[in-house]
Amino acid sequence: MVHCERASKPLLQCLQKASTKGLPALQVSSTRTFQTSARVQEEAQSEAQKLPFNKSPDPALVSSPRLERRLIRQGISPVGSRRRRAALQGSANIPFAQLPYQCFQEARKVLLQDREEKLADITRLREKISRLEARPTEEAGGEQVKKSRLGGMQKHLEHLKVLADINDPQVKKKFEDGQGDMSKPIYRYLADQKWREYRRKILVQRITQMKVIPDVLPHCDPIVDTKLYFNRSAVQPGDFVLANASTTAPKLDIQLFEGGEKLVTIAVVDPDVPNLETDGFDFRTHYLAVNVPISATSTKVDLAQLSVESQVVLPWEAPVTQKGSPYHRLSLFILEQKDSQPLDFAAVKAKESVRDNQLLRTLQGRYHLKAIGAHLFRSQWDETTLEVMEKIGFPLADVELRRKKIDPLPYKRRNPSTFR
Amino acid sequence: MRPLSPVLASLANVFKIPISQTLARPAIVPGPVTAAAQPAAARTFSSTNALLKRKQGAKTDRRITLIRYFLNHPLTPRPLRFSRTRYLRHWTIHRAWQLFQNQQRRAQTLELERQWHAMNAACEELRTGAGDGGRLFRKSMNKRGVFRDMFPIEYGRLQTDTPAQEGWNHAWVRPERR
Numbered sequence: 001m002v003h004c005e006r007a008s009k010p011l012l013q014c015l016q017k018a019s020t021k022g023l024p025a026l027q028v029s030s031t032r033t034f035q036t037s038a039r040v041q042e043e044a045q046s047e048a049q050k051l052p053f054n055k056s057p058d059p060a061l062v063s064s065p066r067l068e069r070r071l072i073r074q075g076i077s078p079v080g081s082r083r084r085r086a087a088l089q090g091s092a093n094i095p096f097a098q099l100p101y102q103c104f105q106e107a108r109k110v111l112l113q114d115r116e117e118k119l120a121d122i123t124r125l126r127e128k129i130s131r132l133e134a135r136p137t138e139e140a141g142g143e144q145v146k147k148s149r150l151g152g153m154q155k156h157l158e159h160l161k162v163l164a165d166i167n168d169p170q171v172k173k174k175f176e177d178g179q180g181d182m183s184k185p186i187y188r189y190l191a192d193q194k195w196r197e198y199r200r201k202i203l204v205q206r207i208t209q210m211k212v213i214p215d216v217l218p219h220c221d222p223i224v225d226t227k228l229y230f231n232r233s234a235v236q237p238g239d240f241v242l243a244n245a246s247t248t249a250p251k252l253d254i255q256l257f258e259g260g261e262k263l264v265t266i267a268v269v270d271p272d273v274p275n276l277e278t279d280g281f282d283f284r285t286h287y288l289a290v291n292v293p294i295s296a297t298s299t300k301v302d303l304a305q306l307s308v309e310s311q312v313v314l315p316w317e318a319p320v321t322q323k324g325s326p327y328h329r330l331s332l333f334i335l336e337q338k339d340s341q342p343l344d345f346a347a348v349k350a351k352e353s354v355r356d357n358q359l360l361r362t363l364q365g366r367y368h369l370k371a372i373g374a375h376l377f378r379s380q381w382d383e384t385t386l387e388v389m390e391k392i393g394f395p396l397a398d399v400e401l402r403r404k405k406i407d408p409l410p411y412k413r414r415n416p417s418t419f420r
Numbered sequence: 421m422r423p424l425s426p427v428l429a430s431l432a433n434v435f436k437i438p439i440s441q442t443l444a445r446p447a448i449v450p451g452p453v454t455a456a457a458q459p460a461a462a463r464t465f466s467s468t469n470a471l472l473k474r475k476q477g478a479k480t481d482r483r484i485t486l487i488r489y490f491l492n493h494p495l496t497p498r499p500l501r502f503s504r505t506r507y508l509r510h511w512t513i514h515r516a517w518q519l520f521q522n523q524q525r526r527a528q529t530l531e532l533e534r535q536w537h538a539m540n541a542a543c544e545e546l547r548t549g550a551g552d553g554g555r556l557f558r559k560s561m562n563k564r565g566v567f568r569d570m571f572p573i574e575y576g577r578l579q580t581d582t583p584a585q586e587g588w589n590h591a592w593v594r595p596e597r598r
Contacts, residue, residue, distance in 0.1 A: 096505060104509045108515030114519055167515045169508045 041228055062088050096170065111167045118164035123142040123144065129153050163187045182296040185259065191256040192312065195225045206238040207374050212331045215271045215361050217371055218285075224294070224334060224373035225255040240327070241377045244384035244419040247391070249303035249316035254294045254334060254373060263342055265335040265369055266303065268321060269360050273403060285358045286330065288314040290367075291342045294334075310345050313352050319379045320389050324401035327380040333360060336374035425485070 059065040060079045063086040068078050078085060080156070132140060134151060140146040149268065165171050165186035172190075174180055180187030200222060207213050213220060228235045229251040236239055256262060268287035268408045273281045292301060306312050321328050337343060348367070352358065363369065389397035490496060502510060547557040 096508065099505075099509065100510060101583065103513055107513040110520055112510065114523075167512075167519065169512045173508060233478040269497075 013192070039145065044281070061085055063089065096173075101250050115164055118160055122157065122160050122164065122184065125153060125157050131156070132363075158185060162189045164355065182255075183259075188296055189258045191225075191255065199225065203237045203374065203376075207331070207376055210238060210329055210376065212271075212329055212374070212376055212377075215291035215329075216269050216331050217333060218340055218361065220333070220371040220374050222343050222371075222373050225253075225257070226332070226334060226373045226375045227253040227255075228332065228375045229253070235375075235377050237376045239377050241330075241379055242382055242384055243318070243320055243379060243388040246330075246377075247318040247380065247388055251302040252303065252332075253299050253374075254301055254381070255299050256294050256296045259296065261293055261340065262372075263337045263340045264292050264294055264372070265290045265337060265343070265363075265367070266292055266301070266332070267335065267360055267363065268330055268332045269329050270328050272307070272326065273356075274325045276321065276401075279404075281330065283357050283359060285314055285352075285360075286317045286319055286354045287332075287353060288312075288363075290345060290348055291336070313345075313349050314355060317355065318388055318392050320385050320392070320394055321381050322396060322399060323381045323385075324403075327378045330377050330379060332375040332377075335364065336372045338368040338370075425489075 024103065054067065057071055059071055059076050062068055062071060062078050063082050068082070071078055099105075129150065132146065132153070135146075137143055137146055140149070162185055165184075166189070167185075171186055172181075175187055175190045180190065182188055182191070203222060203226075207220070215382050220409050230245045231240055231248070232251075233245075235250075252266070254264075266287065266289045267285065270284045270286055271281065273282040273284045287303060289303065291311055294301065304314060308315070319328060352363070364371070386397060388394075541560075543557065546560065547554045550556050
């Protein structure tokens with residue numbers, strides 16, 4: 001293998017410097033190409049790389065096994081494959097935005113100009129909004145008119161923010177690499193689109209086909225992406241979960257696609273508890289927590305780690321299914337509290353102490369909640385259920401349910417008198 | 421005997437080549453080759469045609485066969501495969517082109533709207549500002565006799581955005597009626 005790092009590295013640095021200094025209009029920032037921001041980290045890097053290559057090898061360019069080993073011993077792993085690194089040594093290493101293709105550069109000009117227009121639109125709209133806010137309500141045409149106009153303008157402003165960045169190839173690349181910053185509207189928009197393309201469809205299909213939607217709640221339009229993990233393994237919506245896996249409370253990953261913070265109530269309801277007296281099924285609440293804060297950037301919620309004093313109303317109860325009973329649907333709902341106002345925890349705790357037959361519809365009406373997310377898993381009798389039942393002290397662990405045998409209708413003669 | 425592919429069979433059907441008749445005929449192919457290929461005992465005791473004996477359930481859909489045929493055809497161009505950077509460049513250019521077209525369309529629509537409003541304002545001015553009680557306006561809006569007695573020469577051909585390549589054909593004369 002030819003080791004040309006030593007020779008090519010300083011040359012490359014020179015080239016990079018010259019190209020960035022020579023074209024001040026084409027500055028490259030790490031997050032957005034179209035943004036014009038300061039280049040601080042670039043200068044900081046050049047200070048550190050004064051040493052010769054064999055003393056401080058670059059993890060993005062190193063290709064000899066000896067230097068790689070040295071890097072690994074230092075705790076830095078080389079970037080990409082050795083083949084890629086070796087190829088990068090010989091390449092001109094031009095930043096993406098400055099690639100010398102005429103059509104591409106013309107296209108960038110068009111896109112940049114459009115972005116400028118969009119930014120101007122945004123500032124104009126912001127001024128308009130502030131002017132409307134400053135006007136007295138009577139002059140603006142009443143409370144309702146002013147509110148609806150402001151709401152419409154805010155919506156349009158959010159749309160413009162997305163439009164300003166949606167044509168940026170660097171944004172697309174970052175999003176595809178999963179490095180999107182969820183505090184920015186464009187990445188939230190892209191993530192929302194991706195979620196709606198497949199995962200949301202699956203979720204809605206499962207909760208409607210398994211009749212969770214009319215059984216537990218009358219209606220739910222999911223707007224947050226919910227992932228559910230039992231012992232660090234993800235559960236697809238509607239999966240069967242082993243009884244011993246679900247003894248501990250699950251972890252949730254609730255991705256909000258809007259800015260700001262929301263306070264939500266999380267409830268896990270089982271609508272399939274067999275009731276032998278009425279020959280029907282009852283509800284049972286397995287978990288209830290209120291005042292859980294979620295936002296686009298802080299998505300992880302561990303149901304076992306929520307505060308007992310201020311959030312958890314009913315702690316996690318392991319779902320078990322009696323032998324012979326049909327599978328239980330354990331539906332998890334994320335309900336938005338009205339205006340993101342916290343509920344009075346003590347009052348809720350005092351009122352909602354019963355697990356059996358507590359309808360989620362009642363809670364929804366009582367506390368003005370709105371379902372914004374859902375998830376579903378199922379449990380059935382399996383080989384670990386008995387063990388779990390004994391551990392949690394389930395009362396009817398030794399009972400096996402059987403279908404009621406229906407007596408057949410009395411035998412009818414094939415040729416009764418009415419036939420003749 | 422190998423069965424013909426459905427494509428070939430359909431082609432043969434179109435061109436009236438009697439290949440399909442050979443399929444209908446009982447396949448009596450004496451010879452050491454087929455005898456070696458098939459188990460001899462099964463051949464002796466069965467009077468069924470080998471083609472008929474085959475399972476009917478395993479037939480692929482004709483459409484799938486055709487799709488496969490055309491996808492695997494040597495004249496079909498290979499799929500477009502780009503590297504990451506090249507795909508991003510392609511995407512950038514594509515987005516810019518879409519944006520440009522959108523801007524153009526928007527400008528055209530706005531221009532048309534502007535023209536329509538100007539015409540509207542002119543008519544309104546004629547109706548109210550001419551001082552004849554709107555008589556001129558009513559006259560101008562009158563559609564009586566339009567396209568009845570005379571037909572505008574401009575509408576003799578389809579209206580286009582740009583002039584024709586060869587311009588006006590001055591040498592044209594009306595063909596004489598006999």
